[in-house]
Amino acid sequence: MQLLEMKGITKLYADDLVANDSVDFSLEEREIHAIVGENGAGKTTLMKILYGLEQPDSGSILFRGVKKSIHSPLDANRLGIGMVHQHFKLIPDFTVAENVVLGIEPLRAKIFVDHVTAAREIRRVIESHGFSIDPNARVRSLTVGQMQQVEIVKMLYRKAELLILDEPTSVLTEQEIDSLFSTLRSLREDGKTCIIITHKLQEVMDISDRVTVMRKGGVVAVRSTSEVDKAELSRLMVGKNMLFQLDRKYAACGDSALEFKDVTIRQRGSNRPLLDRVNLTVRSCEIVGVAGVSGNGLGELEDSAAGLRRIDSGQILFDGQDISGLSTGELRARGLAYVPADRLHRGSSLSSTVTENLIVTNHHNFLRAGFLKSGKIRHYATKLVESFAIDGGPRIAIGTLSGGNIQKVILARELTGEAKIVVVSEPTWGLDVASSQFVYEKILEMRSAGAGILFISSNLDEIIGIADSIAVMYRGKVVGFLRNEQDQSKEFKEFIGEYMLGLRDDFVSPDDFVSRDDFAVRAKGESS
Amino acid sequence: MKGRQSASGVLSTVMGLALTILFSFGLVILLIFLLSKMPAKTIYAFFIGPFSNKYYLGNMLNVAVPLIFTGLGIAVAFKSSVFNLGGEGQVYAGGLAATIACLAIPHAPGLVGMALALVAAATVSAAIAGFSGFFRMKWDADEMISSFLLSAAVALVCNYFITGPFDDPNNNILSTYPIAKQFGLLKIFPPSKLNVSAFLAIAAAILVYIFMNKTHAGYEMRMCGLNREFSRYGGIKVSRYLVLPMILSGALHGLGGGLMVLGTYQAAIKGFSFGMGWNGIAVALIARNNPLGVLPAALLFAYLDAGAKSAMLGGDVTFEIASIAQSFIFYLVTAQALYDIVRKRRRA
C-alpha cells in the first residue's frame, strides 16, 4: 500500500538556485527506500520539506492518501515521520535522556521534567531495538555511532512510523554500518518504513528494496533494487560512466620525512590519553593512510602533525629535527602543506574572497615595504583559479561556492609549490565522485614530486585505494600497521574494521608490516 | 558580473541606511509633537538649525572630529574581532594626558607641544587598551569585559586628577588649568570652533583604510578578525593580533580625546568627552566597520547632536532628545529585515 506521495515538489533557495525541480517521490508501506545522487542533487532539501523544516514553493504531499501540509517538524512527528539528520541535532552538554525527550518532556507534578519516567521509557526503546547506550550518559562522551543511535531513539520515542536517515553511514565503520542495517531490517519487520540517503552504491544494493536516483534537483529514475546494478546506478547519478580508477605505483624514495616517536596527548583536566604513545613514520614519496573511527585520535593526530596542538610527551621529527612545539606557521616555513578535515572553519575563511583565501599561507611573498603587491596577487590567484578549474573567479567570497569548489581552493593553496610533507585529512568528505577523483590525482602528483603524505580518513575505501601503507588507530593507539595491497574485498575491509573497533591490536611496530599473505593466513585462522 | 552584484549590495545597504535614518527622523518629529508646545518651531530648530549659520555648522563639524577618531578606533578593533568597550575611558584619559603634557611644558614652541601632547594622548590610551588585549592574549580573559571595567575605573581616576591636583581654582567649572595659548589648534571656520583637527580626522580615516586593506599587517589583522583558527592554520601569528588592534584602537581613541583638548577646550573639563566612546561604537557599526564609511556616519551623529542643541535653544525641548534620536537609529541600523525589504523591492 502506498504510504506517501510527494507530487511536483519545487523549492527555490534563491532566484536562480532550484534545489528541487518538480520532484515526484513515492513510498510504499514497510519498504526501505534508498535515495542516491551526487552532492547538491537536492536529496536533503526534499527530505527537509517532508519533515516540515522547509516549505516547498509548489507541489503537494499525500500521506496515507490524504493531502497534508507539513509546516513544522511537530506536524511531521504527529504524522509519524521522523528524521535523522546528516549533521546530528544533539546537545552535547545534555544527557541522552534529555536529548531524547527535549520538546516533548514527560511531566511530574505538571511542571517538572520527569527524568525517571523518561529514562524508563527510553531504556525500553533502547532495549527493544538492541542499542547500546545509557540514557544517563552525556552525549558529549558518546561515539559517533552511539550519537546516531540517540537520534534514532529520539525518533522512535516520538513514535515514528516513517524514518528518514540522511547519509547515516558516512561516519560509521563497516561493523557499525552492519549493525545499523540490521536495525533498519528489524524496524521493517516491525512494520516501519525507512528512507535512507547514501552515496555508496554497495549500500543501496545491500539494504534497499527500491531506489530513487536524483540529479540536479530532479528525479531521474525509480527502480526496484533487484532490477538494477551498481554500474547503472552510477551512470544514472552522474549522467555518464565513472570508474574509480587510480593510476598509482608504489615508490617510497627517501628517508623519513615525518616521524612520530612515542607521542602522547592527554585530555585536558584528566589523564585520559587522546594519543597514546603513537609511533608512526612517513617517508618521502609515500602515502601513509591512517584509518580509524572518529573519536579515536585521528583529530589529535592531525592537529599535532600540523602544529595546532601541543603534545604532552614524545617527539615529532620533521626531516630528523624535533618540531614538537612549533607553530603551524613555522612548520609551513619548513615545508608543511596541510589540507584539514574541517575545511569550512579551519581550511577557509568563508566571508573572505577566494584570493584572500589563496594567499593566507604565502602572502609574505607578495610584499613591498609592508604593502601587498595587489597586481602580483591578482595574477597569482587568477592562475590558480584557472588551473584548478575553480568556479566563480578569484574575487567572490569563498563561502558562496559549493563544497567541492571550496575544497579545490584549499587544494590549490596547499598543493601548489613545493612541500616535503603533506598532511591531508578527510579530503573527499561530502564530495562527489568527480571531485574526489580530482583530489586523489592531486595528492598522487604531490607524492610523485617527492612529498611524504599523511592521509587521514575515516573512509576505508579511499585509504585502500590510495595509501601505500595503512595505520589503524583505536583509542589513541596505533593498533595495526599494514602494507596496503589495494584489496577492496569485503573481507579485507572487515579485517581492518576489526582493528578499528579494537578487536585486534597485534601490530604496533611501524617496521613490522602485515602483508596481504599475513592477512590471508590470519583471516583463515579466524574462520577455522 | 560579480563586481556589479557587490555594487548593488552596497547600494541596497545605503538605501537601507537611508530608510533607517528617515524613519528615525520621523520618530523624532513625532516625539517633538508630543513634548513641545511649539512643535513647528522646535522641529525647524532641530532639523534646519544646525545649518542656519556658520557658528552652528562649524561646531557641528567639530563635534564629528572626535567621533571619527573613536569610530575608527572601534572599526579597527571590531574588524579584528577584538572588542574594545573601553572607549569612554580611553578618550577621556587621552584628553587628560594631552592636557598634562601641555601643562608640563608651558613654554615649548607650539608645534612641539602639540606633537608631544598627541603622542602622550595616544600612548596613554593605547596602554590602557593594550592591557585588555594583553590579558586576552596571555590568559584568555575576555577583553570586552576587562576593557569596560578598566575604562570605568580610569574615568574615575581622571575625574580625580581634573578636580584634584590639576584643578584650576580660578574658574567655576570643574576643569584643569588651561593649556598655553600656542598649543591651540588653528581655527578654520570662525566664529565656530572648527579647527585643523578636521583635516587630521579625514587623513586618519584614509590612513586606516589603507592600513587595513593594503598592508601586510592589515591583511593579517582582517583575516584574524574573520576567522582566527583559519589564520593560525595559515601560519599567521594570531596572538599578536589580539593585542595590536587593541593598541591601535586605544591610540585612536586617545588621539580623539587629545584633539578635543587642543582644538576645542584648551583644558580637560570634567566629563568633557562622555558619550564619545559609546557613540564611536554606533558610528563604526553604521559604517559597517569601514574606515571611510566612518566619515559620513560620524557626521550623522554630529548632526543629531547639533539638532538637539539647536532645538533646546530655539525650541522648548531638552537636549536629551538627541539620545532618543540616536537610540532610534541604533535600534534600526542593523535590522536585517529592513535591508531585506529594500533588496526585495529592488529586485521586483
Place this chain on the structure above:
Amino acid sequence: MSSNSSYSVPLVFNAVEIMTPFLLAGIGGLFTELAGMLNIALEGLMLAGAFFSIVFAAATGNLFLGIAMGVLSSMLLALLFGTITLKLRANVFITGLATNLFASGFTVVLAYQLFHTKGVIQFQNIPKLPVLVVPDFLQRIPILGDILFGHNIIVYLTWALVLLSAIVIYRTPFGLRLRGTGINADTIVSLGLSPQKYQLAGILISGFTCGLAGAMLTIRLAAFVPEITSGRGWIALVAIYLGNKTPFGIAVASFVFGLTESFSNYAQGAIKIPSDFILALPYVITVAAMILYAVWRHSRATR
C-alpha cells in the same frame, strides 16, 4: 575582636542590601545569556524600572502599584528590545546599546517634562519599603541574625527568585529548552520549537527582574537621580560571567560586589582617600578578580 565584628556586621549587612540590584539584574540576565543572547540592556531596563516605579508610587501614593508599574515599563522596554532584535534580526549588541541610550534619554526628557528639572527629584510621600519581621529568637542568632534579617522585602523576594530560577532552569521543560537554545539553536528548530520564543522569554524575564532592581534603587532613596543605575547593569553582566552562568554563582559574585561597594562607602567616611579612587575600587577589584580567575582557569587548562 569585638570591635572588629561591630564594624564588620554592618558592613556585611549593607553588602547584602547593596548586592540585591546586582543579583536581580544578574538573575534576569542569566536567562538571556543561557538562551544564547548577550544582554547589555540590563542597565537601561533597570533605569526604566527605577524611574517609572518612583513616579507611579508618588502619583498614586501606593508603593506596590508603583513597583508594579516600574516592572511593567521595564518589561515593555524589554519587549521593544526583544522584538527588534529577534523579529527585525538586528545585532543584539547594538540594540542593547540603543535600549540603554533610549532609557537614559527618555527618563531625563520625561523628568524635564513632568518636573522641569534634569537633576535630582525628591519625592515626599513615598512610603518606606516594608521590612520583614522575624521572630525574636531568629533575630538573636549571633552575627547571622544581624546580617540576614531586618532587610526590606525586595531582598527576600530576590533570594526566593534565585531559588526559583534555579528550579526553572534545571528542572522544568522551559529551562531545558532555554538552555538547549543557547547551546544549539538548530536542534531546537529541528524539533519544531522556536528558539526565538525562548530568547524573547529570557529577555522579558530580564525586564521583570531589572524593573524590580530599579524600583529598589529609587524607592529606597525616595528620589530619582538621572543615571541612578550608574553601571550596575554592566556589573550584573560581569557577575553572570564570574558566577559561571549559574544562579548561585551569580549570588556569590554579586555578594563580592556588594561587599566592595559597602566597604568603599565605609572607607569614604573613615579613610582619607579621594572619593573618586574609592568609587573606582569596585571596578578595579572586579577586573582583578576577573583576571585572576582567568589566570587560574588558564593554568588549570594547560596543566
